Amino acid sequence: MQPVETHNMQTIHIKTATDRYSQILAGEDFTKLQNHLPSQNVIVIIDENIFDLYPFFRNFNCIKIHASEDKKTLETVEDIISKLIELQADRSTFIVGAGGGITCDIAGFSASVYMRGLQFGFISTSLLSQADASIGGKNGVNFNGFKNMIGTFNQPEFVICDTNMLDTLPQNEFTGGLSEIVKIALIKDCKMFDFIEYHADAIVQRNKTVLQELIAKSIQHKADIIAKDEFEKGERRILNFGHTLAHAIERHSDISHGFAVSIGIMFAATISKHLDLISNNDVVRIKNLLSKLGLPVHTNIDSKMLCKAIIADKKKNDDEIHFILIQAIGKSSEKSIKINDFKNLVSIFK
Numbered sequence: 471m472q473p474v475e476t477h478n479m480q481t482i483h484i485k486t487a488t489d490r491y492s493q494i495l496a497g498e499d500f501t502k503l504q505n506h507l508p509s510q511n512v513i514v515i516i517d518e519n520i521f522d523l524y525p526f527f528r529n530f531n532c533i534k535i536h537a538s539e540d541k542k543t544l545e546t547v548e549d550i551i552s553k554l555i556e557l558q559a560d561r562s563t564f565i566v567g568a569g570g571g572i573t574c575d576i577a578g579f580s581a582s583v584y585m586r587g588l589q590f591g592f593i594s595t596s597l598l599s600q601a602d603a604s605i606g607g608k609n610g611v612n613f614n615g616f617k618n619m620i621g622t623f624n625q626p627e628f629v630i631c632d633t634n635m636l637d638t639l640p641q642n643e644f645t646g647g648l649s650e651i652v653k654i655a656l657i658k659d660c661k662m663f664d665f666i667e668y669h670a671d672a673i674v675q676r677n678k679t680v681l682q683e684l685i686a687k688s689i690q691h692k693a694d695i696i697a698k699d700e701f702e703k704g705e706r707r708i709l710n711f712g713h714t715l716a717h718a719i720e721r722h723s724d725i726s727h728g729f730a731v732s733i734g735i736m737f738a739a740t741i742s743k744h745l746d747l748i749s750n751n752d753v754v755r756i757k758n759l760l761s762k763l764g765l766p767v768h769t770n771i772d773s774k775m776l777c778k779a780i781i782a783d784k785k786k787n788d789d790e791i792h793f794i795l796i797q798a799i800g801k802s803s804e805k806s807i808k809i810n811d812f813k814n815l816v817s818i819f820k
């Protein structure tokens with residue numbers, strides 16, 4: 471392993487096929503925000519928890535929001551827009567979103583629609599958003615209970631991922647974020663999976679050197695995928711590994727996204743094994759690793775109910791479900807599964 475000092479910044483560049491550009495600053499000190507701002511006219515849309523925890527933000531014009539899924543709505547965007555008007559934001563205003571995935575999604579969307587679009591950047595504060603959610607230019611809000619139903623593809627100018635901010639992250643939020651890192655390793659990078667296995671104890675103890683390495687690797691993989699497929703027409707879909715079941719679980723329980731993804735990963739691994747793509751030993755490795763990281767690997771939610779939710783979600787694809795699987799640790803595979811076969815597979819998942 472290459473040692474990485476905290477605040478030994480790694481810059482990852484995203485350049486999409488449509489020439490949109492974004493730079494991700496993994497390990498940057500968030501108090502160096504000024505160095506990255508293209509304008510002095512700045513408004514920060516901030517998670518109220520982050521505002522309370524980090525006095526640095528009192529130096530800025532801030533619009534505080536409550537980061538919860540039920541506030542990730544058009545009403546919140548309307549409130550933000552009213553405040554932007556009050557603060558006389560104009561086309562020279564630069565918007566900074568400071569918070570986890572919810573705040574970045576709302577801030578990126580508000581910035582994208584206000585006056586037909588202002589420039590924006592993020593200070594990404596949760597593990598889930600540093601490793602995944604704040605990267606890639608998807609932003610938006612929920613609508614009538616449908617997740618992320620309204621939004622845009624629009625790249626932030628920069629994303630600052632300061633590992634030191636993870637110190638204040640509640641335990642459940644930290645653990646949940648690890649599932650997206652395991653997901654990336656499983657679909658893209660077997661060495662990264664070995665690395666996570668080897669450093670599992672250090673990860674659980676929030677060792678910054680190891681975390682920064684993993685966050686940077688996750689970002690690099692996501693950046694490579696987005697460079698090829700910004701608008702999710704093809705390869706970007708592999709990022710949905712583990713998410714088909716996860717979304718159904720989230721709809722039928724209070725289980726958080728990260729925890730639901732862990733169960734979804736286990737489900738996708740079990741199907742991959744059932745279709746002889748991976749070995750039983752691989753499934754056991756995945757299960758042991760998720761468990762060691764403190765993530766759940768099964769659910770008690772009724773399998774028929776989950777199956778119904780998945781099928782309802784995917785019914786556009788006639789009698790088949792398009793599913794992301796793995797054909798080895800570190801290698802994804804896409805398969806269409808007949809709905810009847812799929813029902814049997816859900817029932818074998820314990």
Ligand SMILES: NC(=O)c1ccc[n+]([C@@H]2O[C@H](COP(=O)([O-])OP(=O)(O)OC[C@H]3O[C@@H](n4cnc5c(N)ncnc54)[C@H](O)[C@@H]3O)[C@@H](O)[C@H]2O)c1
Pocket residue numbers: 517519520523537538539542569570571572573575595596597598599602603604605606607608609617618635636637638639640643727
């Ligand atoms: N745009 C995308 O590509 C994409 C991808 C994946 C997920 N998402 C979205 O991301 C959201 C989930 O993101 P999340 O898990 O970061 O949720 P979040 O923004 O709600 O943050 C989780 C919780 O942690 C708190 N928090 C965040 N950083 C903290 C810190 N440094 N110290 C203390 N507390 C902190 C927040 O206040 C919140 O209570 C979902 O809405 C999901 O749809 C978006």
Ligand SMILES: [Zn+2]
Pocket residue numbers: 602650713727731
């Ligand atoms: Zn996810």
